[in-house]
Amino acid sequence: MQRRLVLVRHGQSEWNLKNLFTGWKDPDLTERGVEEAIEAGRRLKAEGIVFDAAFTSKLKRAQRTNQLILNELGQRTLPVVEDEALNERDYGELTGLNKDEARKTWGEQKVLMWRRSYDVPPPGGESLRDTVARTLPYFVREILPVVLQGKTTLVTAHGNSLRALIMTLERLTPDELLRRELFTGAPIIYEVNADSTIESWKDLAGSPAAAS
Numbered sequence: 001m002q003r004r005l006v007l008v009r010h011g012q013s014e015w016n017l018k019n020l021f022t023g024w025k026d027p028d029l030t031e032r033g034v035e036e037a038i039e040a041g042r043r044l045k046a047e048g049i050v051f052d053a054a055f056t057s058k059l060k061r062a063q064r065t066n067q068l069i070l071n072e073l074g075q076r077t078l079p080v081v082e083d084e085a086l087n088e089r090d091y092g093e094l095t096g097l098n099k100d101e102a103r104k105t106w107g108e109q110k111v112l113m114w115r116r117s118y119d120v121p122p123p124g125g126e127s128l129r130d131t132v133a134r135t136l137p138y139f140v141r142e143i144l145p146v147v148l149q150g151k152t153t154l155v156t157a158h159g160n161s162l163r164a165l166i167m168t169l170e171r172l173t174p175d176e177l178l179r180r181e182l183f184t185g186a187p188i189i190y191e192v193n194a195d196s197t198i199e200s201w202k203d204l205a206g207s208p209a210a211a212s
């Protein structure tokens with residue numbers, strides 16, 4: 001039985017373009033973001049993917065990306081489950097600030113720590129560990145059982161909420177995870193074993209990889 005899980009980070013948003021901390025704010029996709037989402041759909045089509053189930057967050061940029069992918073695959077009527085468990089990491093007081101300005105105010109190291117450390121939360125926001133604690137139980141309860149039934153499943157979400165899932169799927173240490181950047185609109189296809197470990201994965205932004 002084939003058990004397939006596809007993760008896609010949303011296409012470029014208006015706030016990605018403006019270089020602002022976005023978190024739970026709800027900007028739309030830019031034109032480039034729309035193109036990236038359509039291109040993700042084309043690449044998945046070229047891989048012969050047909051989805052049986054789809055999940056996304058409560059935020060517009062992920063929902064639109066998800067719909068553009070499904071449209072491209074001729075699956076616009078596939079039911080999509082939306083849940084805020086898949087929302088982006090909450091950036092707290094940094095939300096809406098320019099990332100370069102933030103570096104000038106607090107220094108390169110501090111901002112890097114807030115953006116990419118595992119357990120240091122930005123002021124008033126979630127650390128990546130907090131995001132894992134929100135996202136992973138939802139994944140295990142709602143998404144993984146669907147994948148294990150042999151349903152090819154699409155999850156369209158955000159840089160850090162997906163990083164939280166990838167950490168478990170690819171068995172990355174917090175350190176390895178911090179170096180794992182996700183590109184907008186680049187699908188990652190996982191082949192999942194019956195015991196829910198990962199047989200292999202293919203990052204359509206890069207080259208094929210095997211689970212170690």
Ligand SMILES: O=C(O)[C@@H](CO)OP(=O)(O)O
Nearest residue numbers: 020021022023088115159
């Ligand atoms: O602003 C955000 O919400 C995220 C994702 O775009 O940014 P970062 O890459 O800094 O975690």
